[in-house]
Amino acid sequence: QVQLVESGGGFVQAGGSLRLSCAASAGDFISHRMGWFRQAPGKEREFVAYVSWSGGRKSYSDSVKGRFTIFRDNVKNTVDLQMNMLKPEDTAVYYCAASATVGGEPSSLKEYGYWGPGTQVSVSS
Numbered sequence: 001q002v003q004l005v006e007s008g009g010g011f012v013q014a015g016g017s018l019r020l021s022c023a024a025s026a027g028d029f030i031s032h033r034m035g036w037f038r039q040a041p042g043k044e045r046e047f048v049a050y051v052s053w054s055g056g057r058k059s060y061s062d063s064v065k066g067r068f069t070i071f072r073d074n075v076k077n078t079v080d081l082q083m084n085m086l087k088p089e090d091t092a093v094y095y096c097a098a099s100a101t102v103g104g105e106p107s108s109l110k111e112y113g114y115w116g117p118g119t120q121v122s123v124s125s
Helices: none
Strands: 002-007 011-013 016-022 032-037 046-051 058-060 068-073 080-083 094-101 119-124
Touching: 002 094, 016 032, 016 094, 016 119, 032 068, 032 080, 046 068, 046 080, 058 068
Parallel strands: 011 119
Antiparallel strands: 002 016, 016 080, 032 046, 032 094, 046 058, 068 080, 094 119
């Protein structure tokens, strides 16, 4: 069982930066792949970023590639999302997620069995 709590959301102007953090309560955090997803009003939840258990493999959606960076700390049991050059279309609730599966597509929501409650990010133009 993994419990996740996000923090760091807020309001920012376009071009600004925010850093989201996700704290995990599990002692076996290191065995989980971690991802960030987001959901804008009226839209489906979508993949943002992924990091492997070791931190050695990362992937990003095309919409955030080059602007967002995912980090994990297996000592502190945290996974952060550094968001730079924010755009109004980045406005959404951001969710941290953990996956105990192996080999599945890391950008797929169905791979993730544990989710945080989400944190709101609002970017004004």
